[in-house]
Amino acid sequence: ExxxxxxxxxxxxxxxxxxxxxxxxxxxxxxxxxxxxxxxxxxxxxxxxxxxxxxxxxxxxxxxxASAEIIMASGDLKVYNEATECWICKKSFLKPSSEVLQKFEEAKYRLLEVIEWEASMGEDHPEKKKIQKEYREALSGLNRKVKDHDHISEKYRGPAHDTCNKKLRIGSFETK
Known part of the structure; x- marks a missing residue:
């Protein structure tokens, strides 16, 4: 037709x-x-x-x-421990300020309170997501040194700031 x-x-x-x-x-x-x-x-x-x-x-x-193990060549751990800068952004690893550390400790304490509350009550805490978010933000504020590695080949790439490492992620692998 x-x-x-x-x-x-x-x-x-x-x-x-x-x-x-x-x-x-x-x-x-x-x-x-x-x-x-x-x-x-x-x-x-x-x-x-x-x-x-x-x-x-x-x-x-x-x-x-699948969780990725880190394959480190001999000498990689020594290099990591002695590293003073992030291989991704080339900026130094700085010790967090006392205010940043205080914020992290407070967020950690609140998260532990939520976990304790949930264990005793047997249900989700009403502010759980908000408190988890505050904890993640406080943790990223520490800008810790982490071992960056390829999650597919599992090979160690170098020392990195936690935030720089997270920016390298390809994305979520969950679909609905």
């Missing part, structure tokens, strides 16, 4: 008849590797594509959500 739409004529409805995709991994050295691929032809291509992509998503989530 022909349907007139402006100057375009619709002759038929497109029906997917196949697909092809590749899942590619990029490591910390920006090298690429094909992890998986799939080619399919058939009248049920759309359904098969959605099914396969959901499987791939689960595999990717599993790989990226």
């Amino acid at each position: 022909k349907m007139k739409l402006t100057s375009t004529e619709r002759l038929q409805m497109h029906k997917p008849c196949g697909y092809c995709y590749a899942v590619i991994h990029m490591n910390s050295l920006f090298n690429y590797e094909i992890i998986s691929h799939n080619l399919y032809r058939g009248s049920d291509a759309l359904e098969k594509f959605v099914e396969r992509i959901k499987e791939e998503l689960l595999n990717i989530q599993e790989d990226l959500s």
